[in-house]
Amino acid sequence: MPCETKTWLFLPLLLLVANCMQHSVHGKPEVPCLFIFGDSLSDNGNNNNLVTSTKSNYKPYGIDFPTGPTGRFTNGPTTVDIISQLLGFENFIPPFANTSDSDILKGVNYASAAAGIRVESGTHMGADISLAVQFANHIAIVSKIAAKLGGFHKAAKHLNKCLYYVNIGNNDYINNYFLPEIYPTSHFYTPERYAKVLIDQLSLYLQGLQDFGARKYVLVGMGLIGCTPNAISTRGTNGACVEEENAAAIIFNNKLKSSVQKFNHKFSADSKFIFINSTAGSLGNSLGFKVLNASCCKTGAHGLCIRDQIPCQNRNEYIFWDEFHPTKAANIFTAFASYNASNPAFTYPIDIKHLVQSF
Template structure:
């Protein structure tokens, strides 16, 4: 079983590395990223928070070493940018400057939510391009990816000792509340010019190492997965609503929940690759410790975040749906081909 999975991952790596070689230029002129630590590429490095990954063993397989990415190598934003044909990584908001912002900015950080700084970037693009009409035309052609919500469960709803949300709301009510808040953020993003938007659904949080260790079990926590899936189901309805209301835009979902089921029954893959902390930054890698030698044999690098290889599987299936359930209503490739404004 392990050998077969490693061979599969190696094949996917070869496919991903070959995609860029046949593209003369990037498929979109710009790519903007919003989300949490699954997409963060350094925005938290200088913030007063324990959610930072600017130290080894994070980055052990990344060309620049530790950069703030919560994994051993590239994260979802990096790999998707590679597949799109960008020659460089999309810069984090914390260090984006000059004309670099015209190709996009990564706003993701270790906390969920769409960052307020996006308005500042639009003002800077107006200054670079000369007027608002040119800015709107440019932003309409970009791809936008959003991946938020995991922290609303891991660091809120599933922590009854610290938060009252699980006592105030049933799982269905909480999913509805989150979806309503998410809808407002996505409508704001549309108002700022987004016309092609990829939403990453939530994974099977009941199967992550942190949950298994907290619940002292080797099998996935079904009640947690069921609660998360309620949010994903409502997100699908939201996408239908947005696509119906904004006919000059297209929103699509990547079904990370279904993809993560590959590992749900393989408990030996759900052990973190690094030694994880049990104190301040609980569940993150202990600084300056050696990670496991064969990262490709692990689904998770720490207690929360996937390894680069696991991420590659998700991005390939998001870009070219291997199963009809991988994306809805279309994969990223067809989203880029859709005949929308600027498409």
């Protein structure tokens, strides 16, 4: 994957993002609460105590995170961590697995590595928290919020003001559809039909969130899954991306994008959905990352970092931390672009900043 290196662009943008993050955390958050649904791109510790091989609570994960390894599948904060800072939250949104001493009125992160929209996705690697269970966990949190605020009506008024971030679907392809030796879905569905089944199922959960007070939603599209180091090394040809996988991701994204328009008319008048195109494959060419198709850390089972191995030193030049997940540097650019559309290719039809201003 050729790339023209533009280091003259990289560092100024990195400093700009850091400055905006630093500036945002000193005032009142732009939204009172943030609820996060998703997979390993957003997981911040929910898988730590599960019986699964998809864990990241060990070094070198978290090597650039203030407290070290936490269960995040990157070297620093995730994209949604950074978005939360840009929104003005002083602390990161806590994982559902560790909310006992947390202020749940400010939100909860339900994301789980290997999880998908379909319950079976990713389960060959062990336990995960599927979107169905994440939704059930949210209902439990809503009940606790109602108890804190004095009833479900007051809870709903609070939840009406929250932001709901949903980034899920990758494992329905990487750890389901494109593993025909384990999962039968590719035998039953064409890519077009499979994407529709996933979007239809997702819409049911969104309707459920609506019934429990949700009004503002950020729906994140899939990345170019055929351009991950894992896809390239296992299925690619001469270092090229796997176009079959990318094509499936694009079909899913197109259907999700068109569904967002339908959701904005289908749900209540005060509801608003936006679609974020988080295609990491465009970052390298536009921002000058030097290494686009290799992981920064040494990887082993399931493409994850090998425990306690020393990673690359020039990690700000890498798109990928392990064989699937972006580095802190890539997450920063994706988060900043999603928040204020600094790169119009990322967002549709508006960005997160304008969404929260519509409250």
